[in-house]
Amino acid sequence: MQQISSFKATDTGRLYLVPTPIGNLDDMTFRAIKTLRAVDLIAAEDTRHTQQLLNHFEITTRQISFHEHNTEQRIPELIAKLKSGISIAQCSDAGMPSISDPGKELVAAAVTAGIPVVPLPGANAGLTALIASGLVPQPFYFYGFLERKHQQQVTALQELINRPETMIFYEAPHRLKKTLTTMAEVFGDQRQAVLARELTKRYEEFTRGSLKELRDYFNDHQARGEFVVLVAGNDHPDAGQPVNAQTPIEQVDAEIVKGLSTNAAIKLVAKRNHLNRQELYREYHHIGE
Structure with missing residues (x-):
């Protein structure tokens, strides 16, 4: 020792x-x-x-x-x-x-x-944003920056779907809209989140709402400054993701259109719907019919 x-x-x-x-x-x-x-x-x-x-x-x-x-x-x-x-x-x-x-x-x-x-102790953007977010401050899960590619983001966020802690991410302004879209896709539109930008500076700002509301807001507004993205934890992890009106096969096709590979789309949809991934793979590719 x-x-x-x-x-x-x-x-x-x-x-x-x-x-x-x-x-x-x-x-x-x-x-x-x-x-x-x-x-x-x-x-x-x-x-x-x-x-x-x-x-x-x-x-x-x-x-x-x-x-x-x-x-x-x-x-x-x-x-x-x-x-x-x-x-x-x-x-x-x-x-x-x-x-x-x-x-x-x-x-x-x-x-x-x-x-x-x-x-030495000192300033930290994630914790500074957390204590003013209005979300549950502890426990929390610090992630930092996600990977830039859509498929890599999806894979990382899939592992976080059922975490009950408030999650803390960092994001650059030019990637914010894409990241919010991916988070809404994986976590569900109604998951609550908070965006904190320009912390401690003159134009410090907090924007609160569901992932859908935040995504839609930044579809119409330009993102400026560095962001801390805080996402509420999953308080009903056994409930799974929101019910999707599409069939699993239709969902796989939709994810492929968004840019995922076939295998990644099948993995995401299987996890979202609590299905066996291999069975969904065989069904999608008509194996054994």
């Missing part, structure tokens, strides 16, 4: 995980500012973006880039620096490191190397 106290004397540096504001710079904590000033190096997701933050708080600490595209290259370099006694603060563009942002691989490498990892 490995046990390292952040206050224990050590010959190595420390890795500090420093949250940054998700919009309003006033949400930066005194401890975060103090830490960024005190460390030897800041590993930033986007050094240009972080430089604006550093300039605002008159922090002159040197930066190095650390993002999803240079993880393999940077981790050995950063671990070597930490082992030599250099202290590093790792931060992303907004919010908590490692939560839908870079960081987790560096943390794992530091833990393996016996280097102390010191987390």
Whole structure:
């Protein structure tokens, strides 16, 4: 068992995980500012973006880039620096490191190397949206960003249909309408949801309603800003999905028209209607007739 106290004397540096504001710079904590000033190096997701933050708080600490595209290259370099006694603060563009942002691989490498990892509390978009959503705040299930392709989204959401917890997703504005359409398709039109955008900023906004209402709203309105999508849990998981007037075969055809492969459509419809997938497959392909 490995046990390292952040206050224990050590010959190595420390890795500090420093949250940054998700919009309003006033949400930066005194401890975060103090830490960024005190460390030897800041590993930033986007050094240009972080430089604006550093300039605002008159922090002159040197930066190095650390993002999803240079993880393999940077981790050995950063671990070597930490082992030599250099202290590093790792931060992303907004919010908590490692939560839908870079960081987790560096943390794992530091833990393996016996280097102390010191987390600082701070802003997080998902929890900020959750407590003002009006949905049940706990328990909750954090997912983050879904995959971009429709079929991959359907597969992921199928696994969440019966979860009773409030679910938290992140989504970019240009993909919001497609994601809401897919959620309504899998979870059902009447599942309640909340959209939170531009959190802590001037145009912060919460939009509440069923997935159908939210989907229809954004068919007529442009989505602006980054979104947190909160979906109510399934409080009647044994009830299955809403009754569909179409036959299972018709439902499979409808899903194929929407872009699913035949196998994915059969899987979705079978799960939605509590049918045996293999039997539906044989029926759809007229096998054994």
